[in-house]
Amino acid sequence: MTYKGYLIDLDGTIYLGTKPIPAGRRFVERLQQKHIPFLFVTNNTTKTPQVVQQRLADEFGIFVDEAVIYTATLATIDYMDSRGLGKTFYAIGEAGLIESISAAGYIWDTETPDYVVVGLDSHVTYRQFELATLAVQKGALLIGTNPDKNIPTERGLVPGAGSLIALMETATQQEAVIIGKPNRYIMESALRELGLPKHDVLMVGDNYETDIQAAIQDGIDSLLVLTGFTQKEEIAGLPVAPTYVRDSLDDWQV
Structure with missing residues:
Protein backbone atom coordinates (compact mmCIF):
# COMPACT_ATOMS: atom_id res chain seq x y z
CA MET A 1 0.00 0.00 0.00
CA THR A 2 1.13 3.55 -0.74
CA TYR A 3 0.87 6.04 2.13
CA LYS A 4 0.44 9.78 1.69
CA GLY A 5 2.12 10.67 4.97
CA TYR A 6 4.19 9.26 7.82
CA LEU A 7 4.37 9.64 11.58
CA ILE A 8 7.89 8.70 12.65
CA ASP A 9 9.46 7.97 16.02
CA LEU A 10 13.00 9.20 16.72
CA ASP A 11 14.70 7.29 19.58
CA GLY A 12 15.51 3.80 18.36
CA THR A 13 14.17 4.51 14.88
CA ILE A 14 16.26 7.36 13.48
CA TYR A 15 19.04 7.20 16.05
CA LEU A 16 19.97 5.14 19.11
CA GLY A 17 21.09 7.47 21.88
CA THR A 18 24.10 9.23 20.38
CA LYS A 19 24.59 6.57 17.71
CA PRO A 20 23.10 7.22 14.27
CA ILE A 21 20.96 4.65 12.49
CA PRO A 22 22.03 5.25 8.87
CA ALA A 23 18.93 3.55 7.44
CA GLY A 24 16.82 6.09 9.33
CA ARG A 25 18.54 9.02 7.65
CA ARG A 26 18.18 7.39 4.24
CA PHE A 27 14.48 6.79 4.91
CA VAL A 28 13.92 10.48 5.71
CA GLU A 29 15.84 11.50 2.61
CA ARG A 30 13.63 9.28 0.43
CA LEU A 31 10.54 10.93 1.86
CA GLN A 32 12.00 14.37 1.21
CA GLN A 33 12.98 13.48 -2.34
CA LYS A 34 9.42 12.31 -3.09
CA HIS A 35 7.86 15.27 -1.24
CA ILE A 36 5.92 12.94 1.06
CA PRO A 37 4.84 14.79 4.23
CA PHE A 38 5.99 13.42 7.57
CA LEU A 39 6.02 14.36 11.23
CA PHE A 40 8.47 13.18 13.86
CA VAL A 41 6.31 12.19 16.84
CA THR A 42 8.50 11.72 19.86
CA ASN A 43 7.81 11.03 23.52
CA ASN A 44 11.08 12.75 24.40
CA THR A 45 10.38 15.93 26.39
CA THR A 46 13.93 16.86 27.38
CA LYS A 47 14.50 19.06 24.31
CA THR A 48 12.49 21.69 22.45
CA PRO A 49 11.66 21.10 18.76
CA GLN A 50 14.31 23.68 17.87
CA VAL A 51 16.98 21.78 19.80
CA VAL A 52 15.83 18.47 18.28
CA GLN A 53 16.07 20.03 14.82
CA GLN A 54 19.61 21.22 15.50
CA ARG A 55 20.65 17.87 16.95
CA LEU A 56 19.32 16.00 13.93
CA ALA A 57 21.40 18.23 11.68
CA ASP A 58 24.59 18.38 13.73
CA GLU A 59 24.80 14.78 14.96
CA PHE A 60 22.96 12.74 12.36
CA GLY A 61 23.05 14.72 9.11
CA ILE A 62 19.26 14.96 8.91
CA PHE A 63 17.99 18.37 7.82
CA VAL A 64 14.32 19.16 8.49
CA ASP A 65 12.13 22.10 9.42
CA GLU A 66 11.31 22.61 13.09
CA ALA A 67 7.62 22.35 12.15
CA VAL A 68 7.92 18.60 11.44
CA ILE A 69 8.91 17.84 15.04
CA TYR A 70 5.97 17.15 17.37
CA THR A 71 6.94 16.29 20.93
CA ALA A 72 5.00 15.00 23.90
CA THR A 73 5.66 18.42 25.43
CA LEU A 74 3.64 20.14 22.71
CA ALA A 75 0.87 17.57 23.11
CA THR A 76 0.92 18.13 26.89
CA ILE A 77 0.50 21.88 26.43
CA ASP A 78 -2.38 21.27 24.02
CA TYR A 79 -4.02 19.07 26.64
CA MET A 80 -3.53 21.63 29.42
CA ASP A 81 -5.03 24.33 27.21
CA SER A 82 -8.03 22.11 26.48
CA ARG A 83 -8.66 21.43 30.18
CA GLY A 84 -8.56 25.11 31.12
CA ILE A 179 -0.31 12.23 27.05
CA GLY A 180 2.39 10.57 24.92
CA LYS A 181 2.39 7.39 22.88
CA PRO A 182 0.49 5.06 23.07
CA ASN A 183 -2.16 7.52 24.24
CA ARG A 184 -4.56 8.55 21.50
CA TYR A 185 -4.30 12.21 22.45
CA ILE A 186 -0.84 12.69 20.97
CA MET A 187 -1.75 10.67 17.87
CA GLU A 188 -4.91 12.64 17.12
CA SER A 189 -3.02 15.89 17.67
CA ALA A 190 -0.21 14.70 15.37
CA LEU A 191 -2.69 13.77 12.64
CA ARG A 192 -4.16 17.28 12.81
CA GLU A 193 -0.66 18.71 12.48
CA LEU A 194 0.07 16.48 9.49
CA GLY A 195 -3.27 17.33 7.90
CA LEU A 196 -4.09 13.83 6.65
CA PRO A 197 -6.75 11.25 7.58
CA LYS A 198 -5.49 8.24 9.48
CA HIS A 199 -6.13 5.76 6.64
CA ASP A 200 -3.53 7.61 4.53
CA VAL A 201 -0.84 7.56 7.23
CA LEU A 202 1.71 5.01 8.46
CA MET A 203 3.21 5.11 11.97
CA VAL A 204 6.87 4.06 12.03
CA GLY A 205 8.65 3.12 15.24
CA ASP A 206 10.84 0.68 17.15
CA ASN A 207 8.80 0.30 20.36
CA TYR A 208 5.77 -1.98 20.27
CA GLU A 209 4.53 -0.77 23.66
CA THR A 210 4.40 2.90 22.60
CA ASP A 211 4.78 3.53 18.86
CA ILE A 212 2.94 0.49 17.54
CA GLN A 213 0.31 0.34 20.27
CA ALA A 214 -0.42 4.02 19.62
CA ALA A 215 -1.15 3.19 16.00
CA ILE A 216 -3.18 0.07 16.80
CA GLN A 217 -5.32 1.84 19.39
CA ASP A 218 -6.01 4.74 17.03
CA GLY A 219 -6.69 2.65 13.93
CA ILE A 220 -3.51 3.65 12.07
CA ASP A 221 -1.33 1.23 10.08
CA SER A 222 2.05 0.59 11.68
CA LEU A 223 5.58 -0.36 10.72
CA LEU A 224 7.74 -1.90 13.46
CA VAL A 225 11.44 -1.52 12.70
CA LEU A 226 13.79 -3.77 14.68
CA THR A 227 16.52 -1.23 15.41
CA GLY A 228 15.67 -0.26 18.99
CA PHE A 229 13.40 -1.38 21.80
CA THR A 230 11.35 -4.35 20.51
CA GLN A 231 13.38 -7.38 19.46
CA LYS A 232 12.70 -9.93 16.70
CA GLU A 233 12.19 -12.81 19.14
CA GLU A 234 9.30 -10.92 20.77
CA ILE A 235 7.21 -10.62 17.59
CA ALA A 236 5.56 -14.04 17.73
CA GLY A 237 4.18 -13.32 21.18
CA LEU A 238 2.74 -9.86 20.49
CA PRO A 239 -1.01 -9.64 21.26
CA VAL A 240 -1.80 -7.72 18.04
CA ALA A 241 0.68 -7.81 15.19
CA PRO A 242 2.00 -4.60 13.61
CA THR A 243 0.82 -4.06 10.05
CA TYR A 244 4.43 -4.48 8.87
CA VAL A 245 7.74 -5.52 10.43
CA ARG A 246 11.15 -4.73 8.95
CA ASP A 247 14.69 -5.34 10.15
CA SER A 248 15.75 -1.98 8.72
CA LEU A 249 14.09 1.05 7.15
CA ASP A 250 16.26 0.35 4.10
CA ASP A 251 13.82 -2.53 3.52
CA TRP A 252 10.81 -0.19 3.24
CA GLN A 253 9.78 1.37 -0.07
CA VAL A 254 8.03 4.73 0.14
Whole structure:
Protein backbone atom coordinates (compact mmCIF):
# COMPACT_ATOMS: atom_id res chain seq x y z
CA MET A 1 0.00 0.00 0.00
CA THR A 2 1.13 3.55 -0.74
CA TYR A 3 0.87 6.04 2.13
CA LYS A 4 0.44 9.78 1.69
CA GLY A 5 2.12 10.67 4.97
CA TYR A 6 4.19 9.26 7.82
CA LEU A 7 4.37 9.64 11.58
CA ILE A 8 7.89 8.70 12.65
CA ASP A 9 9.46 7.97 16.02
CA LEU A 10 13.00 9.20 16.72
CA ASP A 11 14.70 7.29 19.58
CA GLY A 12 15.51 3.80 18.36
CA THR A 13 14.17 4.51 14.88
CA ILE A 14 16.26 7.36 13.48
CA TYR A 15 19.04 7.20 16.05
CA LEU A 16 19.97 5.14 19.11
CA GLY A 17 21.09 7.47 21.88
CA THR A 18 24.10 9.23 20.38
CA LYS A 19 24.59 6.57 17.71
CA PRO A 20 23.10 7.22 14.27
CA ILE A 21 20.96 4.65 12.49
CA PRO A 22 22.03 5.25 8.87
CA ALA A 23 18.93 3.55 7.44
CA GLY A 24 16.82 6.09 9.33
CA ARG A 25 18.54 9.02 7.65
CA ARG A 26 18.18 7.39 4.24
CA PHE A 27 14.48 6.79 4.91
CA VAL A 28 13.92 10.48 5.71
CA GLU A 29 15.84 11.50 2.61
CA ARG A 30 13.63 9.28 0.43
CA LEU A 31 10.54 10.93 1.86
CA GLN A 32 12.00 14.37 1.21
CA GLN A 33 12.98 13.48 -2.34
CA LYS A 34 9.42 12.31 -3.09
CA HIS A 35 7.86 15.27 -1.24
CA ILE A 36 5.92 12.94 1.06
CA PRO A 37 4.84 14.79 4.23
CA PHE A 38 5.99 13.42 7.57
CA LEU A 39 6.02 14.36 11.23
CA PHE A 40 8.47 13.18 13.86
CA VAL A 41 6.31 12.19 16.84
CA THR A 42 8.50 11.72 19.86
CA ASN A 43 7.81 11.03 23.52
CA ASN A 44 11.08 12.75 24.40
CA THR A 45 10.38 15.93 26.39
CA THR A 46 13.93 16.86 27.38
CA LYS A 47 14.50 19.06 24.31
CA THR A 48 12.49 21.69 22.45
CA PRO A 49 11.66 21.10 18.76
CA GLN A 50 14.31 23.68 17.87
CA VAL A 51 16.98 21.78 19.80
CA VAL A 52 15.83 18.47 18.28
CA GLN A 53 16.07 20.03 14.82
CA GLN A 54 19.61 21.22 15.50
CA ARG A 55 20.65 17.87 16.95
CA LEU A 56 19.32 16.00 13.93
CA ALA A 57 21.40 18.23 11.68
CA ASP A 58 24.59 18.38 13.73
CA GLU A 59 24.80 14.78 14.96
CA PHE A 60 22.96 12.74 12.36
CA GLY A 61 23.05 14.72 9.11
CA ILE A 62 19.26 14.96 8.91
CA PHE A 63 17.99 18.37 7.82
CA VAL A 64 14.32 19.16 8.49
CA ASP A 65 12.13 22.10 9.42
CA GLU A 66 11.31 22.61 13.09
CA ALA A 67 7.62 22.35 12.15
CA VAL A 68 7.92 18.60 11.44
CA ILE A 69 8.91 17.84 15.04
CA TYR A 70 5.97 17.15 17.37
CA THR A 71 6.94 16.29 20.93
CA ALA A 72 5.00 15.00 23.90
CA THR A 73 5.66 18.42 25.43
CA LEU A 74 3.64 20.14 22.71
CA ALA A 75 0.87 17.57 23.11
CA THR A 76 0.92 18.13 26.89
CA ILE A 77 0.50 21.88 26.43
CA ASP A 78 -2.38 21.27 24.02
CA TYR A 79 -4.02 19.07 26.64
CA MET A 80 -3.53 21.63 29.42
CA ASP A 81 -5.03 24.33 27.21
CA SER A 82 -8.03 22.11 26.48
CA ARG A 83 -8.66 21.43 30.18
CA GLY A 84 -8.56 25.11 31.12
CA LEU A 85 -8.09 24.47 34.85
CA GLY A 86 -5.78 27.43 35.32
CA LYS A 87 -2.40 28.77 34.26
CA THR A 88 -0.01 27.56 36.97
CA PHE A 89 2.17 24.46 36.94
CA TYR A 90 4.95 22.57 38.62
CA ALA A 91 7.01 20.07 36.67
CA ILE A 92 9.57 17.35 37.03
CA GLY A 93 11.42 17.53 33.77
CA GLU A 94 14.26 19.08 31.85
CA ALA A 95 14.55 22.37 29.99
CA GLY A 96 12.67 21.22 26.91
CA LEU A 97 9.57 20.61 29.04
CA ILE A 98 9.69 23.48 31.52
CA GLU A 99 10.72 26.21 29.08
CA SER A 100 8.06 25.21 26.56
CA ILE A 101 5.24 25.16 29.12
CA SER A 102 6.38 28.54 30.45
CA ALA A 103 6.54 29.94 26.92
CA ALA A 104 2.93 28.85 26.44
CA GLY A 105 1.87 31.23 29.20
CA TYR A 106 1.90 28.99 32.28
CA ILE A 107 3.36 30.27 35.57
CA TRP A 108 5.70 28.21 37.79
CA ASP A 109 4.18 27.43 41.19
CA THR A 110 5.69 25.03 43.71
CA GLU A 111 2.89 25.32 46.29
CA THR A 112 -0.58 25.11 44.74
CA PRO A 113 -0.22 24.67 40.99
CA ASP A 114 -3.14 23.73 38.76
CA TYR A 115 -1.04 21.05 37.05
CA VAL A 116 1.85 18.82 38.06
CA VAL A 117 3.60 17.58 34.93
CA VAL A 118 6.06 14.69 35.12
CA GLY A 119 8.50 13.95 32.32
CA LEU A 120 12.00 12.58 32.01
CA ASP A 121 14.54 14.29 34.27
CA SER A 122 17.99 12.77 34.54
CA HIS A 123 18.85 15.03 37.50
CA VAL A 124 15.65 14.69 39.53
CA THR A 125 15.92 14.89 43.32
CA TYR A 126 13.83 13.57 46.18
CA ARG A 127 12.89 17.18 47.05
CA GLN A 128 11.26 17.58 43.63
CA PHE A 129 9.18 14.47 44.20
CA GLU A 130 8.16 15.86 47.60
CA LEU A 131 6.94 19.14 46.09
CA ALA A 132 5.10 17.36 43.29
CA THR A 133 3.43 14.90 45.66
CA LEU A 134 2.28 17.62 48.05
CA ALA A 135 0.92 19.69 45.16
CA VAL A 136 -1.16 16.77 43.89
CA GLN A 137 -2.47 16.18 47.41
CA LYS A 138 -3.64 19.83 47.37
CA GLY A 139 -5.60 19.27 44.18
CA ALA A 140 -3.23 19.66 41.22
CA LEU A 141 -3.97 17.51 38.17
CA LEU A 142 -1.20 14.94 37.70
CA ILE A 143 -0.05 14.66 34.08
CA GLY A 144 2.55 12.23 32.75
CA THR A 145 4.12 13.30 29.48
CA ASN A 146 4.73 9.76 28.29
CA PRO A 147 4.71 6.19 29.65
CA ASP A 148 8.10 5.00 28.34
CA LYS A 149 9.50 2.73 31.04
CA ASN A 150 12.91 2.70 29.39
CA ILE A 151 14.91 4.60 26.79
CA PRO A 152 17.03 2.70 24.26
CA THR A 153 20.60 3.99 24.18
CA GLU A 154 23.90 2.74 22.85
CA ARG A 155 24.60 1.51 26.44
CA GLY A 156 21.32 -0.38 26.77
CA LEU A 157 17.88 0.38 28.21
CA VAL A 158 17.88 3.13 30.85
CA PRO A 159 14.95 4.46 32.96
CA GLY A 160 12.39 6.57 31.09
CA ALA A 161 9.69 9.03 32.12
CA GLY A 162 7.27 6.20 32.84
CA SER A 163 9.49 5.10 35.71
CA LEU A 164 9.25 8.55 37.31
CA ILE A 165 5.49 8.73 36.71
CA ALA A 166 5.08 5.32 38.41
CA LEU A 167 6.83 6.70 41.48
CA MET A 168 4.46 9.69 41.54
CA GLU A 169 1.40 7.48 41.13
CA THR A 170 2.56 5.37 44.05
CA ALA A 171 3.32 8.40 46.22
CA THR A 172 0.03 10.19 45.48
CA GLN A 173 -2.17 7.11 45.07
CA GLN A 174 -3.54 8.79 41.96
CA GLU A 175 -3.42 7.74 38.32
CA ALA A 176 -1.72 10.23 36.04
CA VAL A 177 -3.22 11.46 32.78
CA ILE A 178 -0.78 10.12 30.18
CA ILE A 179 -0.31 12.23 27.05
CA GLY A 180 2.39 10.57 24.92
CA LYS A 181 2.39 7.39 22.88
CA PRO A 182 0.49 5.06 23.07
CA ASN A 183 -2.16 7.52 24.24
CA ARG A 184 -4.56 8.55 21.50
CA TYR A 185 -4.30 12.21 22.45
CA ILE A 186 -0.84 12.69 20.97
CA MET A 187 -1.75 10.67 17.87
CA GLU A 188 -4.91 12.64 17.12
CA SER A 189 -3.02 15.89 17.67
CA ALA A 190 -0.21 14.70 15.37
CA LEU A 191 -2.69 13.77 12.64
CA ARG A 192 -4.16 17.28 12.81
CA GLU A 193 -0.66 18.71 12.48
CA LEU A 194 0.07 16.48 9.49
CA GLY A 195 -3.27 17.33 7.90
CA LEU A 196 -4.09 13.83 6.65
CA PRO A 197 -6.75 11.25 7.58
CA LYS A 198 -5.49 8.24 9.48
CA HIS A 199 -6.13 5.76 6.64
CA ASP A 200 -3.53 7.61 4.53
CA VAL A 201 -0.84 7.56 7.23
CA LEU A 202 1.71 5.01 8.46
CA MET A 203 3.21 5.11 11.97
CA VAL A 204 6.87 4.06 12.03
CA GLY A 205 8.65 3.12 15.24
CA ASP A 206 10.84 0.68 17.15
CA ASN A 207 8.80 0.30 20.36
CA TYR A 208 5.77 -1.98 20.27
CA GLU A 209 4.53 -0.77 23.66
CA THR A 210 4.40 2.90 22.60
CA ASP A 211 4.78 3.53 18.86
CA ILE A 212 2.94 0.49 17.54
CA GLN A 213 0.31 0.34 20.27
CA ALA A 214 -0.42 4.02 19.62
CA ALA A 215 -1.15 3.19 16.00
CA ILE A 216 -3.18 0.07 16.80
CA GLN A 217 -5.32 1.84 19.39
CA ASP A 218 -6.01 4.74 17.03
CA GLY A 219 -6.69 2.65 13.93
CA ILE A 220 -3.51 3.65 12.07
CA ASP A 221 -1.33 1.23 10.08
CA SER A 222 2.05 0.59 11.68
CA LEU A 223 5.58 -0.36 10.72
CA LEU A 224 7.74 -1.90 13.46
CA VAL A 225 11.44 -1.52 12.70
CA LEU A 226 13.79 -3.77 14.68
CA THR A 227 16.52 -1.23 15.41
CA GLY A 228 15.67 -0.26 18.99
CA PHE A 229 13.40 -1.38 21.80
CA THR A 230 11.35 -4.35 20.51
CA GLN A 231 13.38 -7.38 19.46
CA LYS A 232 12.70 -9.93 16.70
CA GLU A 233 12.19 -12.81 19.14
CA GLU A 234 9.30 -10.92 20.77
CA ILE A 235 7.21 -10.62 17.59
CA ALA A 236 5.56 -14.04 17.73
CA GLY A 237 4.18 -13.32 21.18
CA LEU A 238 2.74 -9.86 20.49
CA PRO A 239 -1.01 -9.64 21.26
CA VAL A 240 -1.80 -7.72 18.04
CA ALA A 241 0.68 -7.81 15.19
CA PRO A 242 2.00 -4.60 13.61
CA THR A 243 0.82 -4.06 10.05
CA TYR A 244 4.43 -4.48 8.87
CA VAL A 245 7.74 -5.52 10.43
CA ARG A 246 11.15 -4.73 8.95
CA ASP A 247 14.69 -5.34 10.15
CA SER A 248 15.75 -1.98 8.72
CA LEU A 249 14.09 1.05 7.15
CA ASP A 250 16.26 0.35 4.10
CA ASP A 251 13.82 -2.53 3.52
CA TRP A 252 10.81 -0.19 3.24
CA GLN A 253 9.78 1.37 -0.07
CA VAL A 254 8.03 4.73 0.14
